[in-house]
Amino acid sequence: MTEHAPLELRDASLSYGERTVWSDLDLTLHPGDFLTVLGPNGSGKTSLLRAVLGLQPLSGGTLSILGRPARRGSKDVGYIPQQRLIDPATPVRARDLVRMGIDGDRWGPGRHSHRERVDELLAAVGASSYADVPLGMLSGGEQQRVRIAQALGTRPGILLCDEPLLSLDLRHQHEVTALIHETRRATGTAVVFVTHEINPVLPWTDRVLYLAPAGHAIGTPDEVLTSANLTSLYGTPVEVLHSQGRVLIVGGDEHTHHVDEAGE
Numbered sequence: 001m002t003e004h005a006p007l008e009l010r011d012a013s014l015s016y017g018e019r020t021v022w023s024d025l026d027l028t029l030h031p032g033d034f035l036t037v038l039g040p041n042g043s044g045k046t047s048l049l050r051a052v053l054g055l056q057p058l059s060g061g062t063l064s065i066l067g068r069p070a071r072r073g074s075k076d077v078g079y080i081p082q083q084r085l086i087d088p089a090t091p092v093r094a095r096d097l098v099r100m101g102i103d104g105d106r107w108g109p110g111r112h113s114h115r116e117r118v119d120e121l122l123a124a125v126g127a128s129s130y131a132d133v134p135l136g137m138l139s140g141g142e143q144q145r146v147r148i149a150q151a152l153g154t155r156p157g158i159l160l161c162d163e164p165l166l167s168l169d170l171r172h173q174h175e176v177t178a179l180i181h182e183t184r185r186a187t188g189t190a191v192v193f194v195t196h197e198i199n200p201v202l203p204w205t206d207r208v209l210y211l212a213p214a215g216h217a218i219g220t221p222d223e224v225l226t227s228a229n230l231t232s233l234y235g236t237p238v239e240v241l242h243s244q245g246r247v248l249i250v251g252g253d254e255h256t257h258h259v260d261e262a263g264e
């Protein structure tokens with residue numbers, strides 16, 4: 001039996017009406033791969049996630065997940081949304097949210113058989129001690145851990161992360177990215193991580209997909225993040241600087257490359 005890749009795109013393109021967001025995209029993710037998706041506002045990063053989630057059809061080419069077409073609600077795809085703080089008044093507890101990741105969005109009393117799995121998922125993300133606390137009372141970093149546990153509920157082959165670090169401080173950014181890295185090592189889940197800031201995920205990134213108005217580039221961070229490459233992708237001078245293991249991109253659409261507060 002052939003092993004199917006968690007994600008395969010062949011000659012893929014995505015358009016909204018007349019506007020083509022990206023095209024000629026060829027990409028194969030293997031189990032455990034960590035792909036970081038970068039690009040300026042409007043370059044189609046979210047659209048790529050929506051295509052993998054089965055919410056947005058391609059306008060050309062093919063996309064398959066473990067050998068099957070993308071499908072809305074697929075248990076093969078886990079999704080961690082952008083960090084949004086939850087209403088402090090919500091009665092939903094951490095363990096309820098994680099159970100919804102296993103059950104789908106069905107409410108009602110938890111099925112007893114899932115209790116162990118929920119406990120296991122909460123423990124894997126270090127959230128056992130606040131399993132019964134309402135979500136709205138947790139810190140942003142704690143909420144994001146619970147969302148990771150929820151996304152892993154169905155043991156997905158691919159984990160989509162949509163800027164999950166927004167509004168987290170540096171320590172929590174590091175904890176969340178390290179957790180996602182450990183998860184893909186332990187479970188073989190391939191990771192697609194959309195972000196405006198490469199540095200928090202640079203240590204874990206196997207390959208970068210850089211989407212830009214003039215095209216895209218795929219390769220290791222060293223291959224893709226060069227002044228020559230980005231200058232050609234943006235069509236305007238861009239300089240890539242390296243300092244103490246961090247990457248700083250100057251020029252292009254500068255405001256899309258936040259320099260985190262660790263920068264000197």
Ligand SMILES: Nc1ncnc2c1ncn2[C@@H]1O[C@H](COP(=O)(O)OP(=O)(O)OP(=O)(O)O)[C@@H](O)[C@H]1O
Nearest residue numbers: 016017021039040041042043044045046047048211
């Ligand atoms: N449903 C839609 N109908 C028409 N155009 C759309 C739709 N969704 C997105 N677009 C357009 O497609 C382009 C890509 O949008 P997308 O949200 O994928 O970019 P992005 O890289 O995620 O941007 P950002 O970094 O700002 O989140 C944008 O120009 C956007 O306006």
